[in-house]
Amino acid sequence: MNIDFPFHFNNLGRTATTSDDDHIRDMIEQLLFTNPGERVNRPDFGSGLLQLIFAPNSPELAATLQFTMQASLQRWLGDLIDVQALAVSSEDSSLRVFLQYVVKRSGEQRTETFEQSGVL
Template sequence: MPDLDFPYHFSGLGRTATTDRDDHIRDLIQQVLFTAPGERVMRPDFGAGLLSLVFEPNSTTLAAATSDDACCGRCEEHAALRVDVTYGAARPHDAQRELHRSGRRAVKFHCCDLRRLDVLRLSGTANAIDFLEVLDKGGPPAAPRQQTLFVRLLRPGFALTPDNIRITGGERITRIGIVWCAPANALPPQAEPGLVATVDDLARTLVVRTDSSGDFSTYTLSIVASSGSSNPPAGFDPRLSSIDFSFKVEGLGHLRLQLPAWSADRRPEARY
């Protein structure tokens, strides 16, 4: 059965215009993205309001508000669409980001030199960071959101302490402390039950608990020899011992904060 075309209009035959399924889905997405909250009287929370951001100054806040994670979340919420987004090759000096929206949401930040990583994987002996994943809503209820990092290393057998982990960057929140870190197969007693239930390689995964979830800007996690050193520990590749990432893997909540408030008691101002 054909779907109604958007915006509503009549076809050349004088009947209500219809369209195919692919175009109908495109119409649904456009309605969600370009409708301003409050524009629909009976559904004041409908819409992402992207048009109101067109002339906003460029910033990390704007980038987070217009991220694919946020926009896909709105489409899933209002248009009942399941959106799968996968980023391809990483840009130079930037982290590759993969987002999978089937079941638990997972965002993995990969290293910036995949070719060097492949060489180490096949013929090297040094350890290195393979990717980093921020645990958000997929964690156990007792675990604080966006404060658990799964750092996948190339090789098991590492012995790292909080003094070996340094997180730098940020704009509004620049000091990120390390509460504890441990291999996923040897968690400390304060770790929440079920914290690593979704980790598929416990021996190669370093679990890092931070004291803050940071802001919406980019951070860098580095594995260092000591708290006063900028060099990696012995046995770690110097170029692949740090990785860029963002704590804010769930952009939907932030997008809602950026939108104008609306309630049923609010009435539009009458101007004559």
């Protein structure tokens, strides 16, 4: 049984739980949208993606971002997933991450889109 993210209570007033597959998705979302230095006991956890919302788009930035995100996913979640495809797009103050991965435990291929918008 896994605690759902973001933390909340279910209709019985208990801590909400989620399935294993949804928990993996939640962990990916936390990794992508956490800046390094935000976690007290894991200062290098995160991808730094949010720091780039207002950065000017360029092929060099896109390549760098893809490389660092791929490395973060491999380091922190490499025992759970195999990344098949990763793409990031930025429009105005919104970031969209497309991720295709295989869950190692089940061999199931999943495709997820993560989006963050707004002022930091």
